[in-house]
Amino acid sequence: MRHGSTTAMYFRMLYRAAMLRKGQAASALTAIIVAAAAATAMLNLYVDVQAKLRKEFRNFGANIVVQTKSQQGFTSEELQTIKTTVGDRGLAVPFSYAVARDERGQAVVAVGTDLDLARKLNPWWSVSSWPSGTGQALVGTRAERVLGAADKPFTLSFEGKPLRLHEAGAVRTGAGEDSRVYISLSEFQAWTGLGPTAFEIAASGTAEEVDALLHKLQQTLPSADVHAVRQVTEGEANVLGKTRSTLLSSAAFIVCTAALCVLATLMGWVFDRRRDFAIMKALGASDRLIAMFVAGEAAALACVGAIAGFAAGIGIAALIGRLNFNAPISPQFRVFPAVLIGALAVTLVATLLPLRLLRRIQPAMILRGE
Amino acid sequence: MFVRLVYESFRRQTRRKALVAVAVTFGAAVSTAMIGIATGIGDKITHEFRNYGANLVVTPDADSLDVQIGSVNLKPASGGAYLDESALPQIKGIFWGNNIAAFAPELPVNVNAGGREVTLVGTYFSKTVTLGKDQFTTGAPSTFPWWTVNGSWPKDGSADVLVGEKLAESLKVQQGSEVTLAGVPHHVSGILSTGGNEDGQIVAPLNVAQTLARAAGKLRTIYVSALLKPEDAFARRNPDTLSPAERDRWYCTPYPQSIALQLTEAIPHSHAEQIRQVAQNEGTILTRIEGLMLLITLAALLTSGLAVSAAMATAMFERRTEVGLMKALGAGHLPLSMIFVMESVLIACIGGVIGFGIGAALAKELGQAIFGSQIAVQPVLFPVVIALAIGVTFGGSAVAIRRAVKYDPVLALRGEA
Numbered sequence: 001m002r003h004g005s006t007t008a009m010y011f012r013m014l015y016r017a018a019m020l021r022k023g024q025a026a027s028a029l030t031a032i033i034v035a036a037a038a039a040t041a042m043l044n045l046y047v048d049v050q051a052k053l054r055k056e057f058r059n060f061g062a063n064i065v066v067q068t069k070s071q072q073g074f075t076s077e078e079l080q081t082i083k084t085t086v087g088d089r090g091l092a093v094p095f096s097y098a099v100a101r102d103e104r105g106q107a108v109v110a111v112g113t114d115l116d117l118a119r120k121l122n123p124w125w126s127v128s129s130w131p132s133g134t135g136q137a138l139v140g141t142r143a144e145r146v147l148g149a150a151d152k153p154f155t156l157s158f159e160g161k162p163l164r165l166h167e168a169g170a171v172r173t174g175a176g177e178d179s180r181v182y183i184s185l186s187e188f189q190a191w192t193g194l195g196p197t198a199f200e201i202a203a204s205g206t207a208e209e210v211d212a213l214l215h216k217l218q219q220t221l222p223s224a225d226v227h228a229v230r231q232v233t234e235g236e237a238n239v240l241g242k243t244r245s246t247l248l249s250s251a252a253f254i255v256c257t258a259a260l261c262v263l264a265t266l267m268g269w270v271f272d273r274r275r276d277f278a279i280m281k282a283l284g285a286s287d288r289l290i291a292m293f294v295a296g297e298a299a300a301l302a303c304v305g306a307i308a309g310f311a312a313g314i315g316i317a318a319l320i321g322r323l324n325f326n327a328p329i330s331p332q333f334r335v336f337p338a339v340l341i342g343a344l345a346v347t348l349v350a351t352l353l354p355l356r357l358l359r360r361i362q363p364a365m366i367l368r369g370e
Numbered sequence: 371m372f373v374r375l376v377y378e379s380f381r382r383q384t385r386r387k388a389l390v391a392v393a394v395t396f397g398a399a400v401s402t403a404m405i406g407i408a409t410g411i412g413d414k415i416t417h418e419f420r421n422y423g424a425n426l427v428v429t430p431d432a433d434s435l436d437v438q439i440g441s442v443n444l445k446p447a448s449g450g451a452y453l454d455e456s457a458l459p460q461i462k463g464i465f466w467g468n469n470i471a472a473f474a475p476e477l478p479v480n481v482n483a484g485g486r487e488v489t490l491v492g493t494y495f496s497k498t499v500t501l502g503k504d505q506f507t508t509g510a511p512s513t514f515p516w517w518t519v520n521g522s523w524p525k526d527g528s529a530d531v532l533v534g535e536k537l538a539e540s541l542k543v544q545q546g547s548e549v550t551l552a553g554v555p556h557h558v559s560g561i562l563s564t565g566g567n568e569d570g571q572i573v574a575p576l577n578v579a580q581t582l583a584r585a586a587g588k589l590r591t592i593y594v595s596a597l598l599k600p601e602d603a604f605a606r607r608n609p610d611t612l613s614p615a616e617r618d619r620w621y622c623t624p625y626p627q628s629i630a631l632q633l634t635e636a637i638p639h640s641h642a643e644q645i646r647q648v649a650q651n652e653g654t655i656l657t658r659i660e661g662l663m664l665l666i667t668l669a670a671l672l673t674s675g676l677a678v679s680a681a682m683a684t685a686m687f688e689r690r691t692e693v694g695l696m697k698a699l700g701a702g703h704l705p706l707s708m709i710f711v712m713e714s715v716l717i718a719c720i721g722g723v724i725g726f727g728i729g730a731a732l733a734k735e736l737g738q739a740i741f742g743s744q745i746a747v748q749p750v751l752f753p754v755v756i757a758l759a760i761g762v763t764f765g766g767s768a769v770a771i772r773r774a775v776k777y778d779p780v781l782a783l784r785g786e787a
Contacts, residue, residue: 023773024684031680038673042666049662056658060422060651067440097439107437107444124650146435174427174643179436198440225536230516230565235422242418243659245740246411250404250663253732254670257400261677264389268684271386316669324661 014297017276024269029305031265032347035258036309036339037316042251043335044317050244052325054205057236061122062093062200064214067225073195074224081220082199089213090203093117094196096188100156100163100181102147109180110156112188112196121202125177129169131184136168138182144170147181156181163191207237259346266350270294271358278363287359294355298347306343310336372705376712386685390763391721393681397674398725398759399732405755406733406747408667412660414741416597419656420471423514424593425649426626428453428633428642433590441534441570443478443489452477452588455576457637459501461594464632466624469597474513476591477576479583481551484541490531490551490572492579492589497526510573513595514564521545521560526575530559534569552582594633594642599624600653626653671758678759679766682714686770697779706775714767715760722759726752 018025066082068074073096074082086092096112115131115138131138139149147154149167156163163183171177189195201217203210210233217226277290285293314331321329419425430451437444453475461473477492494509509526511517524530531551533543538561541549548555551572562573580586599605605625609617621628626644633642644650689710696706730747737745 023770027680027683031677034673034676034680038669041669045662045666053655053658056651056655059654061647099437099439099444106435107446108435109437109439122647124646126646142433143435172643173647174645174649175647176436176438178643179438227565227569230563231423231514233565234516235419238421239415239418239655242740243415246407246663246736247666249736249740250407250666250670253400253403254666254673257396257670257674258677260396261393261674261681264393264681265677265684268386268389268681272684320662320665320669324658324665 010293010296013293014300017297018300024272025301028262028265028269029301031258031262032301032305032343033309033312035255035262035346036306036343037312038258038309039255039339039342040310040313040335041316041320042247042254042313043338044314044329044332045320046244046247046251047332047335048317048321048329049247050240052321052327052329053240053243054236057240058202058204059123060232060236061124061229062202063210063229063232063236064090064201064203064217065227065229066199066201066217066221068197069223069225073197074199078221078224079196082217085216085220086201086203086213089205089209090201091117091121092199092201093121094185095198095200096185096192096194096196097198098158098188098192098194100158102157103155106146108143108147108156110158110188110192111180111182112185112192112194113182114185115182118182121200122173124173126172127169131168131182134184134187135164135166136183137165138169138171139167140178140180140182141170141172142178143181158192161191163187207233255342259342262346263350266298266347267354270351270354274358275367277355277358278367281363282367291352291355294351295348298351299344302343302347303340305347306336306340309343310339313339372708375709376716387717390678390681390685391717393678394718394721394759394763395725395728397678397762398722398755399728400674401671401758402726402729402747402751402755403732403736404663404667404670405751406730406745407736408660408663409748410733410737410745411663412656414737414743414745415656415659416652417471417743418741419648419652420595420597421515422648422652423516424472424474424595425598425645425652426594426596426630426633426642427645428592428594428637428640430590431639431641433641438567441489441537441567443480445478450590451639452585452590453592453637453640455580455587455589457640458592459499459506460636461592461633462499462501462504462506464629464636465622466596466629466632469624469629470594471597472508472512472595474508474510474593475576475589476593477579477583477585477589479579481572481582482553483537483549483551483572488537488570488572490574490579490582491568492574492576492582494576495523495526513593517562517564517568519560519562521558524559524575527577528575529554529556529578531556531572531574531578532560532562533558534571534573535561535563536569537571551578592637592640594629596626596629597624598626598629598649598653600657601626601650675758675762675765678762682763682766683770686710686767686774689774693774694777694779694781697775697777703775707771710767710771710774711764714763718760718763719756721763722756725759726755729755 082092093114098110099107100110101107119130144150153164153166203213214228280290317329321327430453432451434450458475461470474493479490480487481490495511496507496509498505498507511523519532524532533549543549543558545558545560547558549558562568580588605627609620612620626649630642630644634640693706733745733747737743
């Protein structure tokens with residue numbers, strides 16, 4: 001019974017303390033919410049932005065290349081192995097090359113590939129129109145000029161076998177592709193009898209995951225030449241690493257500032273209430289009880305602030321994701337415990353520290369206004 | 371009297387004011403650092419993107435088709451046009467010459483090495499080109515930073531060569547051994563690893579390739595690594611259709627297109643083009659990272675603003691008794707508010723100045739630690755940060771000051787507020 005009434009009194013005091021000084025409680029709560037929101041938003045961004053940026057980096061194209069050493073292309077078992085090994089861990093696009101000649105005997109590299117996959121692999125290709133059927137080719141801008149393919153059909157021959165093609169569109173990349181003619185792999189195979197000789201693979205995920213896939217491919221395809229495209233992998237590691245460090249330091253700055261402001265706000269608030277504490281003490285409250293009271297109040301503020309701040313922070317992160325990446329940042333609920341513990345720690349330090357300073361002072365002195 | 375009141379009010383209760391000042395200082399420091407980072411990061415990341423190598427390529431205007439599969443160049447030796455080596459220094463002489471981070475000329479030639487035909491590429495390694503009084507050292511290692519050599523890079527002008535790692539394996543040559551090219555022995559100064567076509571080729575100083583190709587002073591391709599501004603709709607417009615003023619703006623912006631045009635103009639009979647894989651993608655990612663940092667900076671400004679306001683508001687609440695006393699002594703609302711406003715402005719100024727200094731140092735250190743070069747905070751930011759600090763502090767205290775001033779002095783003095 002007695003115990004029950006003490007608990008009831010404790011909660012009543014907490015409640016009245018919050019209600020009587022709504023203004024101050026509100027501004028202390030605002031500070032905590034702002035800090036928790038900032039921490040949540042930054043942690044969310046830090047976790048998710050890397051995945052978002054990595055996706056952008058995949059637009060650089062293949063980061064692993066598999067080439068066969070055989071003239072005839074990959075065997076059907078090897079093709080199957082590549083397919084199952086890569087699976088959904090990346091995009092594997094087959095390429096087959098041959099040197100063909102046009103009517104005037106000019107040599108030109110003809111490439112057979114899965115055009116839909118190539119389009120996904122290399123989004124930077126500037127293509128006027130992609131081929132949609134047989135007999136249609138994607139012609140590099142330099143090849144187009146040499147072949148005169150822009151307005152009339154042209155014929156390529158490989159080992160005496162002719163193939164008549166229409167240009168569906170021109171491709172411009174500023175690199176080797178500009179000198180080539182691309183057709184669908186099935187048509188290429190029917191024409192030349194050559195299977196795919198190279199796979200360009202855009203492996204997704206972290207550097208470790210890409211590395212793991214590279215090693216797996218090297219193990220399962222001992223006869224092929226499997227290597228990483230160092231230009232792409234090293235460039236990505238560099239830019240991504242530095243962006244991540246910048247993001248992390250910015251996050252640390254922001255969270256520190258917000259925490260410091262919570263500290264300043266709550267400390268001021270506790271000092272301001274020294275008369276209340278003095279009266280409590282004069283009425284017979286022990287130091288421990290007052291500390292419990294203040295700590296309970298701080299913990300309640302921290303919990304409310306952390307929950308509200310977490311919700312607001314997820315909203316801010318999602319907004320930033322939508323504005324910048326056109327894709328929402330998925331909420332990371334696993335950062336909530338960190339935010340809550342952080343909020344509790346900061347508020348407890350901010351309230352109990354000034355209380356210790358006040359404890360040294362006699363209630364009579366405070367009540368007298370000294 | 372007013373000045374004295376402000377002075378006295380500012381001098382006393384230092385502990386509490388110190389707390390607010392610390393909050394303002396930190397807010398200003400983070401704002402300064404974040405604005406500095408957000409404005410400087412584009413520049414830094416552009417430099418980092420040079421790890422992807424060249425983003426522009428210059429080829430002869432009337433060149434025939436490249437016939438290359440993997441590392442094997444099948445282009446007939448007689449075919450194709452050349453560029454003049456003597457025109458290379460002009461690359462640094464274009465309008466955006468300072469944005470040219472590196473370039474490397476290339477001259478591929480097929481050569482008989484140990485009984486089989488391989489492609490040898492001639493290039494610069496660490497060549498100093500002179501334009502007027504300016505000197506610029508460049509070559510393949512700085513244009514293609516992912517190239518690694520087991521051994522040492524050949525000297526420009528020497529007869530040493532690098533052998534690609536795959537070719538070295540099949541030719542059975544090592545660093546320090548000799549390889550016979552077209553009947554002439556060459557010293558192998560190192561084994562080259564690039565993860566690209568060069569692994570199956572020989573890379574040599576340009577003069578070696580020129581001798582083999584019997585094309586003195588000629589080269590076929592120039593790879594240029596330039597600091598670019600991401601392409602936008604304006605960049606894609608045809609410069610010939612722009613009005614003179616627009617054309618000037620287009621020409622004087624480091625878009626891939628405008629630098630390509632300037633390179634075409636600088637090198638006779640050439641055609642420059644962006645390497646879309648590098649130029650386009652770096653533009654997209656740069657825009658994303660810049661946008662991200664800008665939004666984070668806005669969030670940081672908002673956070674520090676709100677947090678400082680909250681700290682200021684609590685500090686003001688406890689001044690009720692003081693206000694009550696002044697009011698009881700006959701102070702009007704306006705002068706009373708002015709005292710507190712002046713006080714917050716003073717705190718904001720002090721916090722702002724110190725915070726700006728700390729923030730600038732933070733940005734500098736961060737740039738040094740992450741990018742290896744300092745991020746400079748523009749001095750023009752100083753008044754902006756001070757104004758922000760004053761605005762935020764004032765905003766935070768305004769509500770509290772108004773409330774404090776409106777209190778009945780009797781209640782305030784009795785401590786019942």
